[in-house]
Amino acid sequence: MANKRLGEVFAKHALSRHLKCDHVAPVRCVSVDGNTDWAELEKENQWLASESLVAKPDQLIKRRAKQGLVLLNKDLNDVKGWIADKLGKEVEVEGVKGRLNKFIVEPYVPHDPKDEYYICVYTARENDVIMFHREGGVDVGNIDEKANKLSVNLDADVNKEDIKDKLLKGVPSEKEEMLLTFIELLYKVFRSECLTYLELNPLVVTNKIYLVDTALVLDVLAFAGKLQASGKSIDKSKLSFTTPFGRDLLPEEARAAKLDQQGPGEFKLTLLNPKGRVWMMAGGGASSLFMCDAVCDMLGEEQLANYGQFSGKPVAGERGEFAKLIIDLMTKEKVEGGKMFYIASTVGPVGSGKGSSDVFTAVVDVLKENKDRLKEYDVKIAVQQGVVSKDTERKEAILKLEKFLGIPIYAYGPEKTGKDILSEVFKIDPATVSKRTSKNVENGHLDKEYSADGQKDWKPVKTLFTKDTKAFLAGVPPPVVQDSLDVDFLGSRTTPSVAALIHPDSEESESKFRWGEGVISIPTYKRIDEALKNHSDVDVLALFAPPPLAFKATMFALKHPQIKTIILNVGGLSDLQSRQVLSLAKQKDVTIIGPGSLKHPMQVGGIKPGCFQFGRMGGNADNVLACKLYRQGSVALVSRTGGLSNMVIHAVNHHTDGIYEAIAIGGGSYTGTSMVGHVLGYQDNPDVKLIVVIGEIGTTEEQDVVMAMKKGLITKPVVAYCVGTCASAFKQQPVQFGHGGLTAVGAVETATVKNKAFKDAGAIVPDCYDDIGKSLSAVYQELVRKGTIVPKPEASPPSLPAKQ
Template identity: 40%
Template sequence: MSAKAIYEAKGKEILNKFLGHHAVKNRYATVTVDTNWDQLVIDHPWLSTEKLIVKPDQLIKRRGKLGLIKVNTDLQGVKDWLANKIGKDFQIGKAVGKLKNFIVEPFVPHEQNEEFYVCIYSHRSADTVLFHHEGGVDIGNVDDKAVKVDVSVGENLTEQDIKDKLLTKVPADKQEILSQFIAALYKIYVDLYFTYLEINPLVVTKGVVHVLDLAAKLDQCGEYLCKQQWGEVDFPPPFGRDAYPEEAAIADLDAKTGASLKLTVLNKSGRIWTMVAGGGASVIYADTICDLGGASELANYGEYSGAPNEQQTHEYAKTVLSLMTQEKHPDGKILIIGGGIANFTNVATTFKGIVKALREYQQQLIEHNVKIYVRRAGPNYQEGLRVMRELGETLGVPIHVFGPETHMTAIVGMALGTREVPRPQPKQLTTANFLLPGGSPSVSRKGSDAELHKPGSKGGDTNTSMEAQLSSNKEISHEPLFTRTTKAIIWGMQNRAVQGMLDYDFVCSRKEPSVVAQVYPFVGDHKQKFYFGHKEVLIPVYKNMADAMKKHPDADVLVSFASLRSAYDSTIETMQYPQIRTIAIIAEGIPENLTRKINKMAREKGVTIIGPATVGGIKPGCFKIGNTGGMLDNILASKLYRPGSIAYVSRSGGMSNELNNIISLNTDGVCEGVAIGGDR
């Protein structure tokens, strides 16, 4: 989920559309530095005839206590008050920003005892509705004071429940109108994919409801479902951080590609700039920079991931470099081009785009005294590091290049001077020649197979040692998700991922491929050719899921490469077949409301869900999901072809691969690992 705050004016516009008779329609006018007051009065005649209230609309909390609300004034009073505020710097805590967006509304006369508080927010298995019979600026710690009711996913909030559980301290003459309002508000909250909605105060006076102050967040992933109902939505940055056109350009580029491209400017004058591959890696690099004392100089936050092509990476890199070279820093600047071990992103392709951008900005990089630190691994990373090293010989800017032999965040310490820059050590490459006829095996397949089946082994068809310990506890019912005989159906025509799974099966000495079928509703039934070792195998592709399930009753795993728009429906359909015990949902960007419905049904049916927004998981020696573990050279280097004794859970696909590498270097290897994903 991507919960994004919206302007108060936008939130009230949405409520105006759908609340109907349950509340007085909000009248408001937005004022900025460029506002033409004469035209504004023509558009909103009530501005010159009614008492008014004015306040900033910039995601600022506790505006009343900060002195940022002017109430019960006329139009001239609004202008006079704004003259000292609009376009001026204002400090809230440590954040300093300009007040530049205000909302003006009619003042609603009312008594203190007519103010109430209501808030709705979402979490994993339910929505929580908070209510307090006293609202306003002095409400204090509402979590301790308010009464609450949890509404489970898929259930309704009835007016009677509201009266019985939330309105017990509300005067009897206001209970009916409030219960109707809250019930209608909750329906809008669910239907329009809100993730947070707070009204304080909510005023009930003269028999009608007024929404005075409002704060709201929408699930941006639900935009494709609610675009028409929402209308045009701007998601403003937090107070104290300006929105840059470069951020909008990257967001537009991101919307046009299946890859993920994100950019947030934190401190345009900062010294430390990053160009990081992967969402998980971007968090770790930012945290490491802050831990080493670079927080005040961290200029940006973002990521490129999901296999962007050379042109997309080039545009992304150009945008970062254009921002980086706008202001000079007396100590020079640092560019960290980092990332974990990619699962499927072609490192050479992305690096060629970055190298092209670096060449275009060569003169500016020299003038700004930039030092570049690179660390990356994954598919074709050797070629990517080679072109980066060659660039360092001609660019005129120091470039330090490292691969998977160097810890992912080590380059941060090098860049900030907390550790020395070592000479790169040659890395012994692991190849997959043994997959070819006559190839010399780097790994003994016989030895691997024997290790899996020897008594007390951590792999094989039986439980791992961890699983055996869990099974010894009679109160825990535990069955392994994957074994050496696990069979999977793939939703989607992801032939590269399927071939990767078959290559992994062969490396692990499985007797049969783990993939038994593919489902793709946009083609007719046919068979697709793949390789199991050096032998050709034909895997059937079905148009209908029912046919695949009927003809392959031994398949108990479904790996879904469905798009974010079709993943929900295809997952719900899959759970109608009792043979499926595990579903891995690769797609990211699925709205949280839909994900919660999937999870609820999965719990009811005893199905394990991995994802959404996951690369999958791996059980060495048994089975891997999709692109997990990356290419064969990484699988061999990380010893993922046979079981170890370390298990892990990761939120990030790239970081799960990084864990595979770290664990293999320091222990006997991985026994099971999963990237649980998640968009929140």
């Protein structure tokens, strides 16, 4: 993960190393757990026996004081007794049960409530923001509305006059100079230590400044880059992060976390209910949630046994090991009616033996090794791929495996919804299943109304791709290049959209690819400037390079006015790098699509039939033909993730006249184009008659679209749905699902609240993701009835060779 919330002990000591000035009191703070040797601790920290103390858990528990979990102004014996009484004991905090196993002990700072202040520094898209409020503590509440704010541009530094004028209003004069110096120094630490969030609440200010409660978020990638530049590195094997309260990791979960931290693949494994019937191993971020939603909607939250998701580019054997971890958990308890092991990939053929998206092939050996256990626990297997494939070898392999295992294997394509699959596997009639009582209800409440600050960067995204678009593809694997060329040919382009390839390590001057029945040569260069020199008509650059190279290449390309659009099929850019790219791109008036989050480069994708394809959007030629992506329809689609978009493209094709353009903007913390920008562009485009927005839990991208609809800026029909309504099944909040953006921080970022907001704004919102086809059909038929859409005669695409 790019960002991790660190423990308070680390946070305080990290700050104390840098905040060395006469105004700041030295930080004294120790960590206590079940292995603590009190005698040794007292010997090293003699202040423990001589001062009044504070004790509290350090397990990511919010509002500890209100939960009775803070001991104030007590001596060491009292602290020992209090911790001993609570250590290892199960308690319930806001509906979540867990054991207390880690505590902080620090000196008690005598002070008046009026001495408590609030400071928070966080990163925004184009600047950093410092928030300050003259009141702090547990009851501060609604801080976004109360606090004074100061924005600092990326290429600027804090100005003492601005700090005084914009932040320190109402501060007693005797404390003003002390706070002025402190905030200036604090911001320098924020920048130099690669932080993305830093909160001090309360900050106690008497004759000195005391750090009482701290929380920070580290941009791990930027920090690693800083270390690398100084000749150092992070030892990933020694990384450990505090787990949320109530989430003591099982051995299987801990091993999955190690896979996630140490390799190029991303793995998320959370056990929800060992007696649940549905166990999942899904490729993709938001796409993994649609089955979770279906289980919760149809069978109830208690039947969702786990959350198992992977993505990125796992090294050999990691997928198999991940599958083994899930099977180990699955085969511990028997349940009446048996279980389903759902194995899915939404970006490519499952079990075809082709490419990184081949999930099923990677786990065949593990399934065979666990044949007897799977039969004993009555496990049925459901395999789903997100794009159409006519691969007969895959089908034969599945039938052969089913015979070997002696258990049912159900194989599906993108046409099947989650409820379709559950109905068939468990022999359930959907009509007899009542809606779950928690449908559309989230824990907690919407504690603040979302409000856009003006219209932000709500600039419509202009038309980016036409039949004349020509692009450089940098670092793109040959199979992906071939897919793009097949889309071009099937879309009746007379010349390829791929003008040249850029591969720094290539020794070839040209590469051969299939073009219909023939073969074409595409120039290959080592450097971007060489390609630019020889192809003055190219204005699009698509990058699939590793993060360090991608950042340098992007910053280099941004200096050349010829390039107007840069597509970052890249995962692993730090937040700082992303913000630097977007800042320069804005200055140069260059459109950036992407990047993806840490290990999700394929979140970024797009297809405009007959014009251009990038990423894995639309899949290979089989899926292009099946979804009629060789001609433009009337429906435009925008989402944050490419995998789920492929599923939706299939629904659009079967219920409307097809896709005009589909864009996945990426799941990175900071992306170039926005959902609302694309939607406003489609609003202005006369060829687009219907807009589809597929959202997800986390971020406020969708809420921007909602606000634009409420302002009357979007008047065309919008079909919208946000996946992740299953989040209420995950009692520990916030939950990190797939990519970095898939975490709801506050009610406004939950899928349920977003769906309601879309509905209130006038969008057509299906009751669940599985009903999106019905909603599309209803809206499309009404547009045809009104004459807004006049269906075009179907055209046949050119023929490709039989052997793909």
